[in-house]
Amino acid sequence: MIFHEAGKKTEKAGKPQIRFVGFVDEWEQCKFSELVLIERGGSPRPIDDYITDEPNGLNWVKIGDAPTQGHYITKTVEKIKLEGLPRTRQVQPGDLILSNSMSFGKPYIMAINGCIHDGWLLIRDINNIFDLTFLCHLLGTTQMLEQYKQFAAGSTVNNLNKELVGNTIVSIPAKQEQRVLGKYFEQLDHFITLYQSKYDKLIDMKKAMLEKMFPKDGEAVPEIRFREFSDNWEQHKLGNIANITKLAGFEFTEYIVYSDEGNIIALRGLNVKSGNLVLDDVKYIDNSDFSKLGRSKLYVDDVLFTYVGTIGELAIILENNKFYLAPNVSRIRFEKKYFASFMIQQMGSKSFYDKMIFSLIATSSQPALSMENIRKFVIKVPQNIAEQKAIGQFFSDLNRLITLHQHKLEKLKNLKKAFLEKMFI
Secondary structure: OOEEEOOOOOOOOOOOOEEEOOOOOOOEEEEHHHOOEEEEOOOOOOHHHOEEOOOOOEEEEOHHHOOOOOOEEOOOOEEEOHHHHHHOEEEOOOOEEEEOOOOOOOEEEEOOOEEEOOOEEEEEOOOOOOOHHHHHHHHOOHHHHHHHHHHHOOOOOOOOOHHHHHOOEEEEOOHHHHHHHHHHHHHHHHHHHHHHHHHHHHHHHHHHHHHHOOOOOOOOOOOOOOOOOOOOEEEEEHHHHEEEEEOOOOOOHHHEEOOOOOOEEEEOOOOEEOOEEOOOOEEEEOHHHHHHHHHHEEOOOOEEEEOEOOOOOEEEOOOOOOEEEOOOEEEEEEOOOOOHHHHHHHHOOHHHHHHHHHHHHHOOOOOEOOHHHHHOOEEEEEOOHHHHHHHHHHHHHHHHHHHHHHHHHHHHHHHHHHHHHHOOO
């Protein structure tokens, strides 16, 4: 696909900022209600009396049936009885439906026959003016959302309705350009869906392996392990194999400098993604004052654990020995025969959280754990440090792969967002 710049976007110019080569005509501005049929959905009540398992029932389209990625509604969880039809709004393949409340102003294309309740608006291209995928993306642009919000601003409930959507002004090119734009964004959606699927599968894989690569209650070995290891695992209280303390903190404002060269990274809170520190809000302290940090000094392989507020966030210091962290985070420093990258994976598993952390939070008057609580955590460890390292490395590699796919996904979403703003008026 080849683009060209069409100049700065203005209402007078009637052209988008970026468009495909070969298209130069101005876009037309029209009142939306003059181009399409817009109708509100309806719901037979009480709805529970109309829900049916009969195969001849009508597909009952709910917000939960909309896909998280993509724009096509291909199935519904529920059906309603045929006698409910006079009290609802029937839709067919090729119709667009627009959410008017919960997921405000989000458009979808019907790929099946069905019925919509009053949380949806039907938009039907009765005059055959639009390319379907172009129209769907047009209705979801920032430009359209801003019009929705502007028209809804004076109402007591921030919902869309037939009149509000109909009063919006849409800018449209010739149908051939619509088709090209629609196809381009459909391909972009395909790649976003593909990477989202890969990312979700990796997340699910990690959850499954966290449950299977650590022993369950009452068992001495995990369900899955590397084939060269066969010894039983040991069970320890965390306080018996690690030094656990609060990070004290001190008033360091006067020591802040603006260069990271040779200086201490001062984190004001714990920001974690996939078990790694995210250094996007840091300050630096003059290295000459490192001695004043006391027990708040952090070193490679120190594990950080939040014990106040959002409890159970974990990170490990991997990069260097010059970190300082503010209070409300505990530091766990393991004995040398225990591999920190292994320990953090077990402590980050759902089963560990449910058994060791959630039960303590639930019985506490405030969302906080004491250092004594943390020292009582029970952790299971392979006797062979080589097995610890193998498991730790496996999850470190998996986390890197998850982060890689997450970055690719974010880039594609940002690309789509930018092009929606520049390729539509």
